[in-house]
Amino acid sequence: MLLLHSALLAALPLALAQTAPFANTSTPDSPLTNATSPPKYPSPWGSGLGDWAEAYQKAEAFVKQLTLLEKVNLTTGVGWESEKCVGNAGNLPRLGFKSLCLQDSPLGIRFADFASAFSSGVTVAATWDRKLFYQRGYDMGTEHKLKGIDVQLGPAIGPLGRTAAGGRNWEGFSPDPSLTGIAVYETVKGIQDAGIIACTKHYIANEQEHFRQGSPPSYLTAAISSNLDDVTMHELYLWPFADAVRAGTGAVMCSYNQVNNSYACQNSYLQNYLLKNELGFQGFILSDWSAQHSGVSSALAGLDMTMPGDVSFDSGTSYWGPNLTIAVLNGTVPQWRLDDMAVRILASWYYVDRPGNQVENSPTFSSWTQDTFGFQHAYAEERYTQVNYHVDVQREHYLGIREVAAKGTVLLKNTGALPLTGKEKLTTVFGSDAAENQYGPNGCADRGCDNGTLAMGWGSGTANFPYLITPLEAIKAEVRSNRGNIESVIDDYAYTQIAALARRAGDVDGVCLVFANSDAGEGYIVVDGNEGDRNNLTLWHNGDTLIQNVTSQCNNTVVVLHTVGAVLVDEWYENPNVTAIIWAGLPGQESGNAIVDILYGKENPGGKTPFTWAAAREDYGTEVLYEPNNGVNAPQDDFTEGIFIDYRHFDRANITPIYEFGFGLSYTTFEYSDIQVQAHPSKPYTPTSGRTSRAPTYGAINNDTSAYLYPDNFTRIEAYIYPYLNFTSLSQSSGDPQYGINYTFPAGGYDSSPQPLVPAGSKVSPGGNEALYDVLFTVTASVTNTGKVIGDEVAQLYVSLGGPNDPKVVLRNFDRLTIAPGETATFKADLTRRDLSNWNTAAQDWLVSNYTKTAHVGSSSRKLPLSAPLNIGGGSSPSPY
Template identity: 75%
Template sequence: MTLMRGVLLAALPLALAQVNPPGTPFPNSTYPNSTDPLTDSGAQSGETSPPSYPSPWGEGLGDWEAAYAQAHAFVSQLTLLEKVNLTTGVGWEGEKCVGNNGAIPRLGFKSLCMQDSPLGVRDTDFVSAFPAGVTIAATWDRQLFYQRGYDMGSEHRDKGVDVQLGPVVGPIGRSPEGGRNWEGFSPDPVLSGIAVAQTVKGIQAAGIMSCTKHYIGYEQEHFRQGGPTISDSISSNIDDVTMHELYLWPFADAVRAGTASVMCSYNQINNSYACQNSWTQNYLLKNELGFQGFVMTDWSGQHSGVSSALAGLDMTMPGDIGFDSGTSFWGPNLTIAVLNGTIPQWRLDDMCVRIVAAWYYVDREANQVENAPNFSSWTEDTFGYLHYYASEDYTQINYHVDVRGDHAANIRTQAAKGTVLLKNNGALPLTGKEKLTGVFGSDASENQYGPNGCSDRGCDNGTLAMGWGSGTANFPYLVTPLEAIKAEVLSNGKSIESVIDDYAYAQQNALARRISDVAGACIVFVNADAGEGYIIVDDNEGDRNNLTLWHNGDDLIRNVTSFCNNTIVVMHTVGPVLVDAWYENENVTAIIWAAIPGQESGNAITDILYGKVNPGGKNVFTWGASRGAYGTDLLYEPNNGAGAPQEDFAEGIFIDYRHFDRVGETPIYEFGFGLSYTTFAYSNLQVQTHSAPAYTPTTGQTGSAPVLGSVSNNTADYLLPDDITPLVAYIYPYLNSTSLAASSGDPQYGINYTFPAGAYDSSPQPFLAAGSKVAPGGNQALYDILFTVTATVTNTGGVAGDEVPQLYLSLGGPNDAKVVLRNFDRITIAAGASGTFTADITRRDLSNWDTDAQDW
């Protein structure tokens, strides 16, 4: 399979290998591979994570130093109530964004606007619908990753958003049917890591905060929030090696890139909820990776008050326990917890510092717009209620600001460059001179209800340019393949006909026969959709039920190919589908994966079909011959009675191509594969060795936890002021009684509660060996460049084109994959010319995780 990828495989000097010095075993480790992490991996059912306290306080590492100084000065001025306001959402539909925290009017600090999505500004008008994450990943182009991030960030900024809820690297795509895989990039951690880092940098260069999500192990929609007979969310059981070498890897890249925020996920990890898991939040994210920003819940992802605070949570969204319930784990309960000492003041101070530092880090002060936010998530009417659920303060709420700029041209380029040519028997590019062109399938045409006619894109009508769920945006328009191809054909004075009913077999056959008789071209459009679990489409509860094409796409292809000897198949899909029934059919002359392209869908695919853009996209996942070929599947049925479903990631790091290699499964189309209208040759492979200091585990201690300002113990100071009339279901920080017990409403107040003693330790704490006291991202020696690989790439064909050289390494350990991707680049090369591929290899690229030593 490696050779079939048509990419670069470099061999490195054996002397590179370094063995880390022995360390202290991880305390309370329950991992099955804890005795020998290099010969065993994969989680077991009932897996648990070791506790880790206290929650690390941010120290302004690296380029966060100035932002932390500003944040300390700001937070030192705040009262307890103002600090609670910063950390707690005001409730669903309480303000204009999908999430808002409380404001601090006394200091002119407005409520922060948190808004989806990872492909555009959700729930408003005059915004762009960008290609999905899986599409931009298929470009394998760092510059396009950054450009898309910057353009999206600019649109969020100009709508008055403070935090863009994206990008996504969880799910990473453990199983191909995962409903939200398309929001992320790829099941390969290096490709996802580079893509997320460049996206974060682009978003934040535009002057808003990014929120990298969903942290961590969130790999399916089924049971993400329990089920009809199950109260607890699914537990993703992940061993320590797999966590570090696969799932945590791209989050580390996002942290190193400076992501302002990380969103904790709905699921449990090793039977502890993600938003109160002290191991994943305190130990891995804030300690080992040195994350300096704030941890935010997914919407209703909080399941406790004190426990989640001590375990590292910094902000709860949207603030209420149930949407519009008026109740909150934090809000007044956080006020009570600080006053009675169950949450130390320094922990609340750290929450606030992290939030405010992130604000300063991206320079939000200099990137404000008028009337921010200048839209409402709840209606597109110009006038309405400022507080939608409470129906209070009727005013102008939408200003209909057009923030798209020149992004359409970038979107068209991104979608075209993310298109993958899988098969071509000389049928492409089309000349435009074909006497008769036929377009088949509903995926080529309009949704009969309009491109935004299904809420959050929750249907599969017409061409698929976006999956469904909260990871969506409204289309400002959607160019369909049919209208774009029609325009191209008519510009050449030729004929075009279409049959867009997927089940109009007689009409399909008649048109296909006529086209074949005149040596024309039949273009068949098919799709497969997926999305978030709160929407069910054709009995698919977010996750796909199978890997087949929707709308009986296989039958559509079979019918057309039965009569047309020049059938070009174009697939818009959220991930791999089964093509085994027809991909070798001699009448299928070309196959294109057009991914999830966004608003310029038709223009982008027409650019490819007619050779205006030479395809250079490469697969970001493997196309298997059967559903079982992938080795992993989703959990569709409960497996733990009424308890939390248990999903054991027993395959360890072996997902996608790593699994195919491990078991000798031959794919139909390999990860990293993609054809061009030209050809390339490789030569002159060179490996240069660099001198770098030996890896040194981090040592030393942090400073003490800072305490900023003081807290009054007079409970009367925390009652609702007489001049405030509370809004219905709005979350305030105020108490309703001077008695903390009475205000809590908890009949068990003050008894039967125990919390980890270490959670209250504010003294200096030791740095982890794999951590850093210099900059975020973990031990900085991991990023030392040890080798540089170069090769000459020559365009041996007749047209200019893009090639994507890919560097794979074989680490060689008994529990390692056959090869792993470690670097890549996209190079444009003129016909007959050559370019140089250059790829650095870092120490991290060559390291394994040692659970006993808790170090690389």
């Protein structure tokens, strides 16, 4: 039976309670608790802004050919395990249009063989290197393309990283919106230049795994609500999504959580107003897998594609599919809204030239088996055929993976122990994190265990390793190439053997290399009691004890950490026997080779930490909500810290971190001097005004319901989602006994007339008002290598915005410079109008205040030796900028 039609509208009141953006209902708990999200209708129709114009022309011409059933098929997934990819939209056989293949993940192709396992997002962020951001995206996109994938489900920038223990932070880049924004911009460009659609996710404020889908525990009636104000939304969480949209991302995935008590995938304010109107997003919004909770209301609120198409996995029921066909025929979803969905999907297809980037037998793999032969329709176990062609798509990408892993390695401490020579009398290696998972690198499904060396976290954001070079094997090869001696103990709890070997290394002036890790991932997998989010910030496998056991015997202990984010190092980082500390992130398949490059000086470490390392967990000021706090109702996660997360919080609270954001050492030293600021003439900022065109429609709808029945002699596949009706009677076909009763129609949801443009929006190109990206200042500084070896330095540009509610400094730009010893390089970075703006809630626009603004340049958020004023003016009124 089809789902009840009235249920498709049930969630509408969630989006209808308030009219002011992110209005709050005060409670004794927090002024944000029970916040509501305002209604914003109608859903904006795409217009082909900027370089999307040609793609829109092609898409519109294609959609004009489509029937109602074909349009519905394009927007609705066919169901979990119904085709070969993790997500598949319906095909259009009459026009030779294949089912779209959507596949994880943000660091490689999930479930595929003969494909690369790239470094994680947080690791590439630690390189602070735009070229590597782009190249990693391009290489990943190339592999997805060669496997016959249409949409790569990445990059991930939600979670941003509000809480240090957040389970999926490692899939993204950094809790800083500017670093994340630059990284996602380059990554999207790289992926799509390779010829596939990037899907930027998870939109938005999706900051923890606990309760993201409402359970566990099973008694909860709704998913967690992330409650935040308008300024926090714009200045923090929406910021990098604007960069992704400006880069041309073809798709955006809405998240599981609620935002101000309205589900993200049916939140009209998030989708219609912010993403499609204010940011001018021209691509399509697709749901996270089973994140759709309604049919009509999600369509009117801006959702364009539902994944995987069924209500729950393999249920055979759908909020869309035949229910969307019914909704268009009975007028509860207007034709122009369905047409816009189809145009947006096809425009993204043309925008990246998918027609020119097809491969034979696409997709060339199956997500459900690694065998050569299997069922094309895995759940139904139908059509046994060749499903895997075992196409090797790795090319020379291992070189880039090794480079990212090495350049994303951060040297946190070095008293002179590094680099090693390879000729140490005795090299000793300790810890399970140095060695192989006893079940093999892919022995735990979706990497759902913490055995052996940690090279990626767990969950849907993973890929299969084609191989994994462990630190132990790479170090052993390096030592033996110099005819050195090396021994190891990889059992973290073999205390006697650890002490004995460490003592021997200490006695002969050898070196002790200790490897430890901390893991996390997606909440559907629980590892050692961690439901995605980390329970604590300590090292796993008693890593602190391992380090203490080694340092008690060895006075030259080098600690290497593979972690998903910050860990607490306060118990041992100052121990004089700890002579060096390295954060090696989640390096991917070239893990061992990359750490050897750093340990032995083949690469001079130049990475900078993309997050703050605290002395105590409570220093972060934010925390995962681990226990429901609202009875059986949606847990209320109040973002009361506003924009003050990570280093912004530490600065405001005057807390000294152990290692500040942007910190990282080198085997050489650098000195900063001679800051200069050049102002650029620019026109005053003009808020966007005017109206859109009228909503277009393509083709006429045939109201004869007999045209939408299953064709004669049609063979249905079990649990497959089709657009067809069972009966000519719409009410009978819906299976809804309340059909036509008590519908709640959102005001404006059906208005196809020209709509007003918003001040922060654009008439010209995606990403918001184009004047936001005018360059107002260029800052330069001299950086001199004062050491004896060539090295990379990441020069960082921060801005003090000057207002009483502003952070002390905010990162706005950076560059990674390679400098020879004794040489001086010029750091040059631009500041745009957006970089100097605050969000004005009254004007609903960005404004540059007249508070005194200052540019700061240095090597980290707390090492900023250079500063210069930005000549905008004083006072608090808006400036003409």
